[in-house]
Amino acid sequence: MDFTYNNRELSWLSFNERVLQEAQDHSVPLLARLQFLGIFSNNQDEFFKVRIANLMRLCRTHKQRQQRLIGGYTPSELLVEVSRQTERAQEAFTRTYHELLHEMEQQGIFVVGEGQLTERQRTFCRDYFVSVVSPYLVPLILRKSIKIPFLPDGNAYLGVRMSCGNGKNTRYAVIRIPSSTHCPRFVVLPSEPERHDVIFLDDIIRLMIDDVFFMFNYDHITVHTFKIMRDAVLTIDDDISKSLFERIAEGVESRPHRNKH
Helix, strand or coil, X not given: CCCCCCCHHHHHHHHHHHHHHHHHCCCCCHHHHHHHHHHHHHHHHHHHHHHHHHHHHHHHCCCCCCCCCCCCCCHHHXXXXXXXXXXHHHHHHHHHHHHHHHHHHHCCEEXXXXXXXXXXXXXXXXXXHHHHHHHHCCCEEECCCCCCCCCCCCCEEEEEEEECCCCCCCXXXXXXXXXXXXXXXXXXXXXXXXXXXXXXXXXXXXXXXHHHCCCCCCCEEEEEEEECCCCCCCCCCCCCCCCHHHHHHHXXXXXXXXXXX
């Protein structure tokens, strides 16, 4: 009897698209749909750290880059197909996210940016930044002469560019966005009756960015959120002589940086 096996990376992407479909299902409660979006996003991060990283290692290895994987793909062919499907899924994620934002607004819940605040809300954000956020901020100024310290992956960061009109003395900095129960990623703002405004912590920091870098002279400053994802150095291969637990343990031990407690 002949069996046809689907490639595991493509099968995994199909599974995660099914998670996204739950976020698109209008019969599912709104809060649950938001949670499914979060699950989809976390799954994608892990996929890149493990599956995509493994494919890229195979593509760089001369002996393995021409081998045929399950489904008949070479590593480079599979990487192209996986990239195409993940890009399509990300576009669907973005559309779904904006649709959910619109539905939240119909329920009186608004996610606002730093440019949409009322004067009362701006005052609240300034006070919140000073009393809650600023003690957790450690801006890192980037210089060619100094090696960049290790930035843990899985965290969100702000990339900052400060420039002058003459194009000289441009400076770059990185700020790790705090993430703790004392400094949550979403902040509820004082709002008008029948309205509930929420703001990302990122946007509060953007609002107060001049206070963070008050010691520097610049004419223009831009701030962008980014996230770091590193190779998890974990290969889920087809070696049945080892248990999954053993392979995960070996992958974790081989990571170049590990958190020490």
